[in-house]
Amino acid sequence: MYFKTCPVANQLNSCPSYQREDILESAQYFMGVALLAARRSRDPSTQVGACIVNEEKKIVGVGYNGMPNGCGDDSLPWRRSGDNPVETKYFYVCHAELNAIMNKNSADLKGCTIYVTLFPCNECSKLLIQAGIKNVIYLSDKYHKLDNVIASKKMLDLAGIPYE
Numbered sequence: 001m002y003f004k005t006c007p008v009a010n011q012l013n014s015c016p017s018y019q020r021e022d023i024l025e026s027a028q029y030f031m032g033v034a035l036l037a038a039r040r041s042r043d044p045s046t047q048v049g050a051c052i053v054n055e056e057k058k059i060v061g062v063g064y065n066g067m068p069n070g071c072g073d074d075s076l077p078w079r080r081s082g083d084n085p086v087e088t089k090y091f092y093v094c095h096a097e098l099n100a101i102m103n104k105n106s107a108d109l110k111g112c113t114i115y116v117t118l119f120p121c122n123e124c125s126k127l128l129i130q131a132g133i134k135n136v137i138y139l140s141d142k143y144h145k146l147d148n149v150i151a152s153k154k155m156l157d158l159a160g161i162p163y164e
């Protein structure tokens with residue numbers, strides 16, 4: 001049993017078995033890392049972060065949505081709509097999940113959990129499934145009515161990957 005205040009000396013930290021108890025839970029920590037990564041995104045409307053964690057609870061990949069490497073942050077559009085889809089961001093932006101997978105520092109991602117601030121789209125779910133990710137933890141599901149998210153959930157269900 002551990003005490004915040006040592007019951008013997010009635011003094012903080014004086015007990016050899018003292019340890020802090022109000023620590024961040026691991027799920028909060030990993031989602032916190034995803035949220036911090038999202039803050040690196042230059043997308044003016046939606047910033048997404050992803051943090052991939054292995055079965056030993058070690059972070060093995062982090063990413064956020066951004067333009068492809070070498071394409072220059074000012075060379076491609078960030079707008080959401082326009083007369084020509086080529087002039088919107090959607091053809092270009094690399095999703096947070098893709099970047100987290102590509103940034104992995106382990107041989108593979110089999111059995112990993114992904115913490116992601118926005119529910120993965122259908123393309124990202126394909127990547128997660130093929131990479132061997134076994135669990136999805138998300139914060140926002142703001143696009144749950146969109147077909148791509150419905151399709152995404154369909155694939156995750158079929159692949160036996162829970163999301164919560």
Ligand SMILES: O=c1[nH]c(=O)n([C@H]2C[C@H](O)[C@@H](COP(=O)(O)O)O2)cc1CO
Pocket residue numbers: 043045046047048064065066080089093094095096097118119120121124143
């Ligand atoms: O799975 C995802 N991962 C991800 O990084 N994104 C990014 C792509 C865009 O930069 C942004 C969505 O933009 P918007 O909300 O303006 O449509 O979020 C979007 C999704 C799902 O839509």
Ligand SMILES: [Zn+2]
Pocket residue numbers: 095096097120121122123124125
């Ligand atoms: Zn996606």
